[in-house]
Amino acid sequence: MATYTFPENFWWGSAASATQTEGAAHIDGKGDNIWDYWYQQEPNRFYNQVGPEHTSRFYERYKDDIQTMKKLGHNSFRLSISWSRLIPDGTGEVNQKAVQFYHDVLDELIAAGIEPFVNLYHFDMPLVLQEMGGWENRKVVEAFADYAKTCFSLFGGKVTKWFTQNEPIVPVEAGYLYDSHYPNVVDFKRAVQVGYHSAVASAMAIKAFKDGDYKGKIGIILNVTPSYPRSHHPADQKAGRIADLFFNKSFLDVSVKGTFPDELVQILSDHSMLPSTEPMDEKLLQENTVDILGVNYYQPRRVKAKEYMPHPDAPLMPEHFFDFYDMPGKKMNPYRGWEIYEKGIYDILINLKENYGNVECFISENGMGVQNEDRFKDEDGIIQDDYRIAFYQEHLKWVHAAIQQGSNVKGYHVWTFMDNWSWLNAYKNRYGLVSIDLDNDAKRHIKKSGSWFQELALNNGFRE
Numbered sequence: 001m002a003t004y005t006f007p008e009n010f011w012w013g014s015a016a017s018a019t020q021t022e023g024a025a026h027i028d029g030k031g032d033n034i035w036d037y038w039y040q041q042e043p044n045r046f047y048n049q050v051g052p053e054h055t056s057r058f059y060e061r062y063k064d065d066i067q068t069m070k071k072l073g074h075n076s077f078r079l080s081i082s083w084s085r086l087i088p089d090g091t092g093e094v095n096q097k098a099v100q101f102y103h104d105v106l107d108e109l110i111a112a113g114i115e116p117f118v119n120l121y122h123f124d125m126p127l128v129l130q131e132m133g134g135w136e137n138r139k140v141v142e143a144f145a146d147y148a149k150t151c152f153s154l155f156g157g158k159v160t161k162w163f164t165q166n167e168p169i170v171p172v173e174a175g176y177l178y179d180s181h182y183p184n185v186v187d188f189k190r191a192v193q194v195g196y197h198s199a200v201a202s203a204m205a206i207k208a209f210k211d212g213d214y215k216g217k218i219g220i221i222l223n224v225t226p227s228y229p230r231s232h233h234p235a236d237q238k239a240g241r242i243a244d245l246f247f248n249k250s251f252l253d254v255s256v257k258g259t260f261p262d263e264l265v266q267i268l269s270d271h272s273m274l275p276s277t278e279p280m281d282e283k284l285l286q287e288n289t290v291d292i293l294g295v296n297y298y299q300p301r302r303v304k305a306k307e308y309m310p311h312p313d314a315p316l317m318p319e320h321f322f323d324f325y326d327m328p329g330k331k332m333n334p335y336r337g338w339e340i341y342e343k344g345i346y347d348i349l350i351n352l353k354e355n356y357g358n359v360e361c362f363i364s365e366n367g368m369g370v371q372n373e374d375r376f377k378d379e380d381g382i383i384q385d386d387y388r389i390a391f392y393q394e395h396l397k398w399v400h401a402a403i404q405q406g407s408n409v410k411g412y413h414v415w416t417f418m419d420n421w422s423w424l425n426a427y428k429n430r431y432g433l434v435s436i437d438l439d440n441d442a443k444r445h446i447k448k449s450g451s452w453f454q455e456l457a458l459n460n461g462f463r464e
């Protein structure tokens with residue numbers, strides 16, 4: 001029997017985001033964000049036409065939920081602040097009911113011995129700002145820095161782990177390349193501008209944090225998914241390198257090293273795709289790198305050299321440079337359709353150690369989505385999610401192995417605490433340690449994995 005024990009004070013917990021859990025989308029002065037608006041416009045694009053007001057209602061039930069987190073051994077929990085709840089128009093007046101709500105949540109967490117990790121932006125642009133162009137507009141970058149300052153000054157006494165954004169590449173890809181988030185634009189140049197401005201906004205928030213001399217650390221949460229090439233053939237290797245540049249190194253390099261990779265800049269320049277910048281940006285980005293990095297990992301990206309060159313007049317897309325590769329024999333999550341490749345989490349941590357100065361980091365999301373999970377309920381109504389326990393254990397073995405190799409990884413947060421509403425997929429894929437019964441007043445039930453997690457956290461590891 002092997003034992004996997006983790007370093008003292010390892011962070012055990014889970015992650016969630018405001019729009020996916022709070023509900024109360026239209027009360028107590030909250031302004032609309034792009035999800036509220038898009039759902040009103042096109043409900044049919046959402047799985048079962050379920051929109052962001054039908055969440056697990058953390059807004060009302062946070063006290064009970066935090067007690068359950070405590071029971072499940074959490075010593076930390078990542079939540080996000082809803083920008084449009086705190087500042088309904090994105091800039092200007094602060095909503096006092098939101099201030100009270102977030103203070104109450106933070107107090108409750110702290111009283112339960114759970115350290116709050118607070119993220120400022122999880123895909124939820126206030127509608128008023130999106131109407132001005134969202135991340136494409138430099139004024140929105142400044143609005144984000146002001147919003148960050150407001151959060152630091154309101155909650156800085158209670159929070160010592162801050163994150164500027166979650167997976168900033170997702171709004172770029174989903175919102176400006178692949179038509180799966182609002183504003184459903186498909187335009188490479190605009191996507192580049194959105195990505196660039198998100199990076200500048202993050203650096204401005206980090207600067208405000210440092211200038212304000214707040215206690216604690218600030219970072220960003222990235223889905224630093226490796227791009228594995230099909231083979232050692234130079235053409236496949238190049239495909240892997242370029243996919244990595246677009247989807248991974250773009251935000252990773254600027255967040256940790258303060259500069260964009262030269263090869264990426266060259267590619268963008270060759271295709272006249274460089275974003276518009278301001279003279280002070282370079283210095284700002286260089287001087288305001290992260291103290292800590294959150295690593296979200298679900299599945300790897302596999303790529304190969306292009307088989308057919310795109311038509312010269314075809315609009316530029318990342319896939320101009322590589323094809324996605326459907327590797328035969330890969331292990332799949334049969335209940336969600338994503339690949340499972342546990343060693344990927346190790347490769348990420350070793351890459352951070354070897355190529356990113358061993359930046360302090362933690363696993364900020366890792367989880368297994370399952371469709372129709374009720375089919376796994378036992379006679380007592382408890383979901384017997386042994387597949388999820390196995391998923392966590394296999395990933396944790398690799399995290400443990402990375403620690404043996406000197407990785408600076410400080411914790412492990414699962415996605416997620418409780419089944420939650422997930423953008424276009426709504427409640428299609430369940431990820432929680434706790435299930436919710438949507439037909440029965442969102443009643444909560446701890447899954448088998450929840451009890452397993454409790455043991456894991458209490459023992460600071462597991463045996464197998």
Ligand code: BG6
Binds near residue numbers: 017
């Ligand atoms: C993560 C996001 O990448 O994926 C979460 O940060 C999201 O917000 C999660 O809910 C799961 O996505 P899906 O599509 O499987 O429900």
